[in-house]
Amino acid sequence: MRDVVDDLIWDEAPKEASAVALLDAPALVEDALTLTDDVRVFCDDWRDAALVPSELLVEHPTDLAGVDLALARLPKSLAALDEQAALVQGAQDVTFVGGARIKHMNLTMNEVLGKHFTAVAASLGRSKSRVLRAWGPNGLESDWPKVRDHDDLGFAVAAHGATFGGTKIDPGSRLLLAALRGAGRTPGLEGEDVLDFGCGNGTLAMWLARDGRTVSARDVSWSAVAGTVVAAEVNGVEVDATWGDGLADYPDDSFDAIVTNPPFHKGFAKDSADTLAMFDDAARVLRPGGQLWCVFNSHLPWRKELNVRVGRTQVALQDPHYTATVTVARA
Ligand SMILES: C[S@@+](CC[C@H](N)C(=O)[O-])C[C@H]1O[C@@H](n2cnc3c(N)ncnc32)[C@H](O)[C@@H]1O
Incomplete structure (x- = not known):
């Protein structure tokens, strides 16, 4: 179930973290557990959540707040990305690493992440996929729903x-x-x-x-x-x-x-x-x-x-x- 996008997200992720959030990325559970026991998983799609050991699933996505590393499959919708970025605010320092197929990415995604983080950078493309990395959280509160x-x-x-x-x-x-x-x-x-x-x-x-x-x-x-x-x-x-x-x-x-x-x-x-x-x-x-x-x-x-x-x-x-x-x- 792990694909080239998951591989790239993992390769681009910092390998040190005390708490990791996985957003819509069920295939990265085992990797995340090599960094810390505090792995918190949220999947919007029930079918993705069903792939994850239930004890790792958060009761509510607001429970993701406070992690220092967030690994995400970038959603198609900019609104969904905005909420992902807002949900992982909370710790003094949190790095967000989100990946997708390049054909499903656009520059506005950088702007959306730029609303929640002081720095955003894109990885080189690999296997028609790319990762956006954002750091320097500004703590902006979520305005969802x-x-x-x-x-x-x-x-x-x-x-x-x-x-x-x-x-x-x-x-x-x-x-x-x-x-x-x-x-x-x-x-x-x-x-x-x-x-x-x-x-x-x-x-x-x-x-x-x-x-x-x-x-x-x-x-x-x-x-x-x-x-x-x-x-x-x-x-x-x-x-x-x-x-x-x-x-x-x-x-x-x-x-x-x-x-x-x-x-x-x-x-x-x-x-x-x-x-x-x-x-x-x-x-x-x-x-x-x-x-x-x-x-x-x-x-x-x-x-x-x-x-x-x-x-x-x-x-x-x-x-x-x-x-x-x-x-x-x-x-
Ligand atoms: C075209 S949208 C319509 C949403 C809403 N009824 C409306 O009128 O705006 C289709 C909806 O079906 C949901 N959906 C897709 N597959 C589903 C499934 N297997 N079981 C339950 N809901 C599903 C989607 O998540 C989405 O919200």
Whole structure:
């Protein structure tokens, strides 16, 4: 599981530390333990966290504060990098070493690190990868999570740095909300127990809870779940938001309806396997006759897949970019 980026991060890291934070870098656990017993691991993606001995995982990413060495896989999102850099502030001296494939890096990353450290330098490239090294922490406090009111929708959403879409409303989700309200060619959402599958900043969950449903939310990203929890508090609604990959821990026939704006990328790679697995999970945990509401880029063949994997699927609403569908789960 260790790759050329992990190798470069490790080769560029100082080999002395009393406390090490690993951010989204599960493959570096064994190396970090050669430096100190105080290794604190945080992975935003549940699948990465599952690779790490549980006693090394922090309860909350704020527990990373105070380390003197932070080793990170640089996230794609600048907001996520900003939060990574803020989380490891605390010690008088902390060095941050973050690596990625060069094609996924840009100069703005240096600026983001420059907000939190007095010095930032890039390594030479190796195996199409590079490391950014930052030192001289300025102790700037984290301003995550962020909350934004959406008066047009009547609720707020919340995001950590790595939450999909930040505090914006995704245009696909906006279309899905209209379809759920019955603004399309089909009647709106039916059902009491509803799951927002891949909840991100909680947009769909907040609408469902405001609409009086019993709402669960699930995401594989810690930042998404934590954002949804904050949004529920701010909006004064109840949402049972949990962190996990898919729905393996939910029994069959758990929900009357599921709403989802599924991913079509995992990390940087275009990958539909994740979305298809989510459809299969939804088919299992929906009660027979339950509804799966989905929105996706119109060029994707998801209507066909939904018909095959879940049940009869109708287009509820479309705009020039997105299609919202409703599928009735087979018995
Ligand atoms: C396109 S985003 C939509 C987020 C949010 N519903 C919105 O409307 O803004 C897809 C979400 O699915 C989550 N996701 C991807 N794969 C997942 C999986 N296997 N299990 C649970 N959530 C997943 C991602 O982390 C991301 O938050």
